[in-house]
Amino acid sequence: MEERSFRIKRRYVYALLILAVLSFGYFMYSFGAKGNEPPAMPDPQATGMSSDMSSHHKPFQATPSGFFEGAVGKKAPEFELQGINGAIVKLSDYRGKNVVLFFNEGSMCYPACWNQISSLANDARFSKEDTVALSIVVDSLSQWRQILQKVPQMSKSTILFDTAREVSAAYDVLYADSSMHKGSYPGHTYFVIDKDGIIRYTKDDPAMAINNEDIASELEKIKGA
Numbered sequence: 001m002e003e004r005s006f007r008i009k010r011r012y013v014y015a016l017l018i019l020a021v022l023s024f025g026y027f028m029y030s031f032g033a034k035g036n037e038p039p040a041m042p043d044p045q046a047t048g049m050s051s052d053m054s055s056h057h058k059p060f061q062a063t064p065s066g067f068f069e070g071a072v073g074k075k076a077p078e079f080e081l082q083g084i085n086g087a088i089v090k091l092s093d094y095r096g097k098n099v100v101l102f103f104n105e106g107s108m109c110y111p112a113c114w115n116q117i118s119s120l121a122n123d124a125r126f127s128k129e130d131t132v133a134l135s136i137v138v139d140s141l142s143q144w145r146q147i148l149q150k151v152p153q154m155s156k157s158t159i160l161f162d163t164a165r166e167v168s169a170a171y172d173v174l175y176a177d178s179s180m181h182k183g184s185y186p187g188h189t190y191f192v193i194d195k196d197g198i199i200r201y202t203k204d205d206p207a208m209a210i211n212n213e214d215i216a217s218e219l220e221k222i223k224g225a
Contacts, residue, residue, distance in 0.1 A: 059183025060165035064175035071202050076193045077170040081160040082141060089160055098131045098219055099193040103173040103186035106137035107147060112208035113188065121157035125216045136160045138168060138185060176204040192218045
């Protein structure tokens, strides 16, 4: 009986200890939660981001074409897209240069896509006489004009507007692993195109990181080939 009583008391003490630990943990979490919150996302109205999320669920491309998987070594699909200044930009305008294409989710992808767009624009390795970086979004031009007014560090960015998703579909990025809205929005996908218009490298990054080093390394390989 004494041994049984001792076991019961021991379990009771253990239960009290666990309860105390859990209570203390909850108290510390509540106390520190406010200080550990992530930075607030910019107000959509202030930056020009659309708050209409319904379009995310309406695929513009029914199924993947398979182009992305075998893109390396193929001729890059030609395109004509409007730039931030309203002028039409063609891929063929850059023949004779190495071109980096960055397809991304655009205005609502803060801060990941914004950081990569800005980083490409402010990295001298991607704005040389023989190299250009183009960031392709599916937002409206008016949205990004407002954003660039609010975020001056992005002012050097060359942003092109694929609002019809035709170029994103041609490059087959709407179903890449990084896309969070399959068939409707790109995610975080790169192409490196050589001076002859041939795709030499592709990268899809579900982690949505800044990938300047990988892209620069691939450009060096092209130059050394």
